[in-house]
Amino acid sequence: MNILECIINNKAIEVLANPGIVVLDFLRQHEHLMGTKEGCREGDCGACTILVGELHGNEVIYKSVNSCLMPLGDAHGKHIVTIEGINQPKELNPIQHAFVEDGGTQCGFCTPGFIMSLTGYCLNNKQLKSSEAIHSVDGNICRCTGHPPIKKAIHHIVDGLKKFPKTNGTPLTHLIEQNILPEYFLSIPKRLEAINIAPLVDVHIEEEHMTVVSGGTDLYVQKAFSMHAERTKRISSWQKHVPITEDETLIHLPGTTTVEEFRLSPVIAKYFPELKTQFELFGSTPIRNRATVAGNIVNASPIGDMTCLLIALNASLRLRDGGSQRTIPLRQFYKGYKQIDKKKSELIESISFPLPKPNSRLSYEKVSRRKYLDIASVNTTMAFELNNDRIVNCGISAGGVGPTPLFLAKTSEYLNGKILNGKYFEDALEIAQTEISPISDARGSAEYKRLLLRQLMVTHCMKYFPGIVRKESLV
Ligand SMILES: Cc1cc2nc3c(=O)[nH]c(=O)nc-3n(C[C@H](O)[C@H](O)[C@H](O)COP(=O)(O)OP(=O)(O)OC[C@H]3O[C@@H](n4cnc5c(N)ncnc54)[C@H](O)[C@@H]3O)c2cc1C
């Protein structure tokens, strides 16, 4: 039990509570805030979406989060906003009103989640766009209304809010003026400042059996019914506000970087602009707001998307164990199914990979059964440099085709030094098939996954060498 201090809607909370239970249970069972719904408890439906506000300087930044996967301990020092917290005293707020008017709600079970996601989008953007607003509800599913009336409501909300005042206004003050948020939001920065949050500077795993929790998006799915009883070390606030940086040779990111921070990082955008859109297919906005890069690597899923990208980019991990540290190439980290080269007490402190050069090229591809909110059936990345038309420093990764995320060492080596032509590329496709050992499961048969990898490698090739792919390779 720990003392939890936070603000839930407009109420200051100070309570002795188990930090390992999820925020959803605390809201419903302790605070009796029943507007936040319990659906799947796996981050898939969005019925439990809340906003979590955190102090950055003297401003509070709000993010949408699945409360079913967020440990209560991570609410310490934060502003937790539920649907009750944005209600106006007498009438529906304009977002709620648009849902009713446009027929965007029937049973209403999903509605609070949609409204919280949209409110989060409006709070984070001065210039609203319908297409982006629709993306912000990528983690919300409606089972009975159908999505077209919800989209119609979103268009009306965005149109109504577009007239952002040109001077002085922030999204927060604009939303208060538009009666979307209550005025108490203005008092939150000062109230959060008054809560004493000890920074997590020097992280030690004091007890052998402690479970390290970062975003919790894997752990709270895998151990939904036992996490509340575990001794946990919550590290999501470790390296808080440490950005992704570059030096002369490397790009560095803290292990606790969230997937959304990675996706929106100016450094990543400078070298890999296409990843911003491609990584919209990683989970959903609330999942990406919590899921971390190190968590993705340590979870060791053969189809982890971050892992797939970072293997091709030849990333290294810096592991910290109390006062000592070591560095290991990610390509050597996986030893077998869910077996990794890491002691229980070691933490991934940071990840780095070589700074891309002007002649560097990257192609990342993922195929899943559903386009959105689904993990890959097969994913693959190809990274290389072009020196006078010659491929050098080639790195090809493949996920979903073996017990671990794979580095296709032989295929990559074969392509190194080659001026690519149809024959060499056909050879590479053949070599890749010898490096994989997919199994049949819910994501497809072994044969299908072999074919998928082959086709995705053809896609890599077509992006940079469109002329050399033979017609026979396309079928
Ligand atoms: C609905 C949903 C959709 C998803 N979609 C995708 C998807 O499209 N693509 C994809 O790749 N994944 C997806 N995931 C999986 C998940 O979000 C990622 O694997 C995530 O990156 C894990 O990070 P986390 O911080 O939440 O990990 P946690 O759950 O906190 O931890 C996972 C493991 O990593 C360990 N760990 C965490 N941080 C560290 C560290 N710094 N050092 C040492 N050990 C550490 C933990 O002890 C634990 O063993 C999805 C999950 C959900 C629930």
Ligand code: FES
């Ligand atoms: S209950 Fe479904 S995402 Fe949380």
Ligand code: FES
């Ligand atoms: S209104 Fe019933 S699930 Fe969306």
